[in-house]
Amino acid sequence: MKIVGLTGGIGSGKTTVAGFFKELNIPVYIADEAGKRLMNTSSEIRKKIIAFFGESAYRGDHPDRKFIASKVFNDKEQLSKLNNIIHPAVEADFKNWLETQSSEYVIYEAAILFETGGYEKCDFNILVTAPKEIRIQRLQKRDDSSVKEIEERMDNQWSDERKSQMADFLINNEELAETKLQVEHIHDEILKAGKNC
Numbered sequence: 151m152k153i154v155g156l157t158g159g160i161g162s163g164k165t166t167v168a169g170f171f172k173e174l175n176i177p178v179y180i181a182d183e184a185g186k187r188l189m190n191t192s193s194e195i196r197k198k199i200i201a202f203f204g205e206s207a208y209r210g211d212h213p214d215r216k217f218i219a220s221k222v223f224n225d226k227e228q229l230s231k232l233n234n235i236i237h238p239a240v241e242a243d244f245k246n247w248l249e250t251q252s253s254e255y256v257i258y259e260a261a262i263l264f265e266t267g268g269y270e271k272c273d274f275n276i277l278v279t280a281p282k283e284i285r286i287q288r289l290q291k292r293d294d295s296s297v298k299e300i301e302e303r304m305d306n307q308w309s310d311e312r313k314s315q316m317a318d319f320l321i322n323n324e325e326l327a328e329t330k331l332q333v334e335h336i337h338d339e340i341l342k343a344g345k346n347c
């Protein structure tokens with residue numbers, strides 16, 4: 151079974167694009183969601199995060215995501231420490247999930263994929279892009295985050311220029327109908343590539 155990485159900067163529309171793959175009956179694993187679930191359920195992760203960030207990082211069994219975000223997105227060392235706690239757990243969880251799937255390929259959606267080297271484990275990688283101003287507008291509409299908070303996260307992600315050189319497929323996500331057509335085209339290409347192996 152092929153693994154197809156799906157990534158894009160904050161607010162680019164990764165999850166929206168993942169939804170179009172689901173409509174084509176392709177199994178989708180969302181690493182951000184798995185990371186959240188594991189932070190809520192794994193006592194080992196909880197222990198490690200509290201050991202590093204202090205008791206304020208959790209309220210009972212639940213992480214204080216705002217507190218943790220305020221620590222990591224303007225301090226690369228602290229972000230790297232958090233990534234090193236969460237990413238191996240997500241990787242193990244993904245492997246377990248993969249064993250339960252049966253499909254020509256699966257989508258592995260992750261906010262940072264080229265940055266972590268995770269793209270190397272994928273057969274193909276898709277990058278979703280949209281202009282920065284549009285991404286900021288979307289996020290302001292969806293969340294109550296400030297431009298400063300959004301830009302801090304963008305600063306911890308590679309530029310689209312850098313990532314697009316490493317991607318096998320690009321999706322420009324501006325008009326939703328166009329985005330869906332691009333997904334259908336990529337789906338066909340991946341299936342064709344599978345047949346040629």
Ligand SMILES: CC(C)(COP(=O)(O)OP(=O)(O)OC[C@H]1O[C@@H](n2cnc3c(N)ncnc32)[C@H](O)[C@@H]1O)[C@@H](O)C(=O)NCCC(=O)NCCS
Pocket residue numbers: 159160161181182185214215216218219222229232233236237240260261262303306307
């Ligand atoms: C810092 C945390 C607690 C903030 O939680 P919050 O609910 O505010 O954000 P959420 O997880 O929904 O992420 C929203 C967006 O922030 C950006 N972002 C999240 N983690 C990272 C990261 N490690 N590096 C760069 N950008 C990131 C992405 O664009 C992501 O789509 C959380 O993002 C986290 O635990 N991040 C580290 C783990 C991680 O890398 N998760 C993503 C893949 S597993």
Ligand SMILES: Nc1ncnc2c1ncn2[C@@H]1O[C@H](COP(=O)(O)OP(=O)(O)OP(=O)(O)O)[C@@H](O)[C@H]1O
Pocket residue numbers: 158159160161162163164165166167182261288289292323324325326329
């Ligand atoms: N083409 C589009 N046109 C209009 N709105 C869109 C489009 N694509 C996505 N959106 C909206 O923009 C917001 C961000 O999209 P989405 O959640 O898919 O992005 P994401 O890259 O997964 O975000 P994050 O980086 O925060 O995880 C959502 O509210 C979504 O409904």
